[in-house]
Amino acid sequence: MTPEACQISGGRGLFMEVNDTSTGLIWMTTSTVTLPDYRNLAIEPPLTKTGVGYAAMDRAAFLSSPGSNQGEILHREIGGWDWINVAKPMEIIPPENEGGPLRISVQKAHVIGFEANRSVSILRLPHGDYVELVGKSTDDVKLTLPRGGALEKIDLRNPWVVTLPSPTDAYFWLGKTMRSFQGPVTLP
Numbered sequence: 001m002t003p004e005a006c007q008i009s010g011g012r013g014l015f016m017e018v019n020d021t022s023t024g025l026i027w028m029t030t031s032t033v034t035l036p037d038y039r040n041l042a043i044e045p046p047l048t049k050t051g052v053g054y055a056a057m058d059r060a061a062f063l064s065s066p067g068s069n070q071g072e073i074l075h076r077e078i079g080g081w082d083w084i085n086v087a088k089p090m091e092i093i094p095p096e097n098e099g100g101p102l103r104i105s106v107q108k109a110h111v112i113g114f115e116a117n118r119s120v121s122i123l124r125l126p127h128g129d130y131v132e133l134v135g136k137s138t139d140d141v142k143l144t145l146p147r148g149g150a151l152e153k154i155d156l157r158n159p160w161v162v163t164l165p166s167p168t169d170a171y172f173w174l175g176k177t178m179r180s181f182q183g184p185v186t187l188p
Helices: 035-040 137-142
Strands: 006-008 014-020 025-029 047-054 059-064 075-078 081-093 102-107 109-114 118-125 128-134 150-156 160-163 168-173 179-185
Touching: 014 035, 035 047, 118 137, 118 179, 128 168
Parallel strands: none
Antiparallel strands: 006 059, 014 025, 014 047, 025 081, 059 109, 075 081, 081 102, 102 168, 109 160, 118 128, 118 150, 128 179, 168 179
16 A cells, blocks of 8 residues: 555556456556557456556546545556556446446546646536546447437636546446546536
């Protein structure tokens, strides 16, 4: 454990995650990887590969690991990489329509930042707004949205820092590429 928040380097880079099925904890690399790194990652039970995806934000930090004291971050080495415990899924709700996203309630202490003068994708739902966290917007037109959902872009004139709620509702599209929107958040 490290008695401080963990800032993630690599901006909008590619990161990988694994699940420790014995604890339910999700672990993420602290530095960027490549697709071959993910494919070649050798792990053994109780670990399973969760996925690899591009960070949509420009900056990110985790204030603590789920269930830890404020500021305590769990670290471990897996396959030669430094990993931190970033999340603990609490409830997984299947897609409400075919091709739609999983909805996962996740315990985490996550702060993200977007630079000024860029566009950010938002998933608008009847019960709140969700900011893009994983994946690129290039294929968003192909996403099957939850009922009542709409995608829009907001243009930032100033930097935007978001402290995600805990638990966070995470909408995940899994497949050839991963896409996720999380929140709800208050738009700038």
